[in-house]
Amino acid sequence: MTEPLTGTAGALHRDADRVLAAWSPSDAEQEALRTAYRSHLAAHPDGMWRECRAGHLTASALVIDPARERVLLTLHGKLRMWLQMGGHCERPDTMLASVALREATEESGIAGLRLLSGGPVALDRHRTPCAWHLDVQYAALAPADAVERISEESLELRWFGYREAGEIADGSVRRLIARTRARL
16 A cells, blocks of 8 residues: 555654664664665655555664663564564654654553663564564663563563573564663
8 A cells, every 4th residue: 555645654754764864873784774774665655554565664662671781571472582672653653763662662561761862773674474574673761660561462571681681582682782782
């Protein structure tokens, strides 16, 4: 479905392109992904929505504890993998960072999350059962009184130390943790 770039759909599409254009990748691999994401958006007016079978942008956030010593991961219900919180854009969304924050809040149950400044931490492109996900990855700090609450999308939520998380998570999550720690 090709949707005209007007209203909130257009606002989100423009915001995603603006975020990617302004973002400074950490290496050549991230620069290649940034270029691919922007090309995808230019070629697919519907590239923000799950209906775009050629792939679509998603947003996620790695939740970090207030002491900055642990991360909260979810055992994803469908994929059966330990991942950061994240997911699809929805029609009311107008900003990519808000998608990441909404998804992290919904999936962690933690109110008051705050995204780290500086925009996205990393990009990760991966195949899922629905299509290619062009994930824009952020990091979010939990407040001091954070209490997690499992959502229907998760089998389990658990705080992991950085090393422990690296032992149970896939390469994408390990890279996101390393890039987040470098920013902290």
